Amino acid sequence: MSIDEKTAAHVAKLARIRVDDARLPELAQEFNTILGFIEQLSEVDVEGVEPMVSVEPMRLKRRADLVTDGNQQAKVLSNAPDAREGFFAVPKVVE
Template sequence: MSIDTDTAARVAKLARIRVEDQDLPALANEFNGILGFIEQLAEVDVDGVEPMTSVTPMRLKRRDDVVTDGDQQPAVLANAPDAREGFFAVPKVVE
């Protein structure tokens, strides 16, 4: 895929970036360089490669999802400017 100056101008407009007319050919060349790099990445053979979450192999720590410091409703609501019936009260914003 090749980007021309008209497409570069459209992308700049969509991104709300002001680009002078004399700078459009350079911007189009930058876009073409980026697309060329992406095409090179598409040629890499990744069959049999496991997806990674990080560059260093590690496992996420797993733990039981249990409440460890619950039953604090009165203390939490003490900070609220307005609390009713055990909940934060906020002004109505939708009619």
């Protein structure tokens, strides 16, 4: 399995990370090195083995479905790069 520049660009797009075209060959090369390392896993016989979901076979705790918190709009917005009129502000999404 070899990653070309087109695939590298597609992965960068999926990850929402802007990568300059000039850097794509290097990026593809790095991916291939790492994937080459990961490729060893294909030697392992995993027939009939369950994929691990959780290291400890524990049942996740449940809690009552009740409102326990809220009314903290100012705190929620306090770290926003752009907050206006009680909302997170972002560039226009719909035309």
